[in-house]
Amino acid sequence: MKTTGINFRHLYYFWVVAKEGSITRAAERLDVAVQTISAQLSLLEQSVGKALLAPQGRRLTLTEAGRIALSYADQIFLLGEQMLDTLATSDIEHTMRLTVGISDSLPKLISSHLLEAALALPQRVRLVCFEDKFDALLGDLSLHKLDVVLTDRPVPSGTTLRVFSHLLGESEITLFGLPALAARYAPGFPASLNGAPLLLPTRNNAIRGRIDQWLESHDVRADVVGEFDDNALLNTFGRSGLGLFPAPSALEKDVRDQFDAVPVGALSPVKEQFYAISNERKIKHPAIDAILGAIHGRVFPSASRAA
Template identity: 35%
Template sequence: MAMLNYHHLRYFRAVATEGGLTKAARHLNLSQSALSVQLRNLEESLGQPLFERKRKSLVLTEAGRIALEYADTIFRCGEELTGLLQNRSGRSRSCLRVGAAANLSRNFQLAFLRPLIGREEVELVIHSGTLRELLAQLQAHTLDVVLSNTPVRRDAETGWYSHLLDEQPVSLVGHKTRRMKAFNFPEDLRTTPVVLPSLESSIRTAFDVLMEQAGIRPIIAAEVDDMAMLRLMARETKGVTLVPPVVVKDELENGTLVERHQFPQIKETFYAITPNRRYPNLILRELLAKKK
């Protein structure tokens, strides 16, 4: 087995960090051609291409992303060794990069990631954005998993896997009052304002179908595409809010809000979207195993 050349690994790390041969060569005080040769030698040693050229730029392959993680760990261990011998403590840590759709419940995200919180050997990096933005990062190997409330279509090019993590019932919630009467669904929605998720939401679509079947045009107080904002609106509105109870878990537990009506036929789903990779993140594998 060929021995790993740490000079080659250092050069590779510089190219990956600087984003290209030109900047890395300048940083390392090498010629671009010499750096290219060193990088090619490392790829031959590992038996895997570490970069692919896209639109005149170098993009890490999956093997390249794995190599970069190990390179970071190796050089960090070197720094820790120096620090340890100089009476400075340090410990190697593994990283899980999570993308969370902006409209996903923060309470659900916390519940999913809770087994990793507080583990000294694990570093969590969490990004929020649109599903399209996050899937692009997943494809570019800068994220390990995307959390979403909708699955994604799997095709030959992407090979996404949508792991169903949980499904939650959906309810109408509102403030508790002293002389509160039982909520008469759907008739009370003729006069009670309601805060709804935006039209892009699957639970909104199901709710609209029920209203159409009942012949009721509800009084819409607000439409919100962000679960954190939906939670705040539920606390502020004098009417009711259509929301998965997990979103307002704390408010339901302390009595600030109460369930007025539950929809057994409407479910909010939660998915972990992962790519088809030869080298899966071991922390993620452990986390998903807990959900089976």
């Protein structure tokens, strides 16, 4: 059945009924007559051509179509509430909002450095950050819930999403460890890594395959004592001395300062790349453009800006 478009008042009444579990409670919450809500629900179901609610005792339950509709209504009205909160900000005329998705595989020190350029703009920037899986963040970006995604991989070729990858730079990878571990395994590197305890990203991480290939090419049989989906957790265990852990060579000073770890050896030529992913091929958001413009030679010694 072809629809003529959604009446958002009808959808809002459905949303409230679904949350409250009954038309009576929804009517009390909205301060309208029960008959008004019933009529609005009937018009919505006629519009979409499917039943969205079904009676179950004294309550209403969602049909399968209703569950799908509710998932979209949640996004619509929660975004609406966020819009009102944002517009209510007292200094909004002088504040630029930047909503960033950060891939959980991206080193947190890298994301911090990347965002420094945006925060250094003359105009005040209100930064809102969300961390999630790469695929989930791309979905949110395509729905314009995010302004940009910072990650360690480009958008896969062949994707149907209209999003674009911007290379920020790259860095070689170094193994780090607490001084006692480093003193034990640095001499004779990389042969010394045979039997060494390693903390590595899980195999769905972009850099893991390159590290495995490096170990194999040097005929190293290390002891992988931990695998981590979250980079921050990997670093936390590294700071505890559980094993040697990889980090971008460009962050050597940060790793020393924050984790009391020192270099054991570089995994040359293994490199990790860092990307900003946006909805636009040419960046228009001033804060994102600042990240791209200021990054060259600042965070990554060999960084290069994408065209």
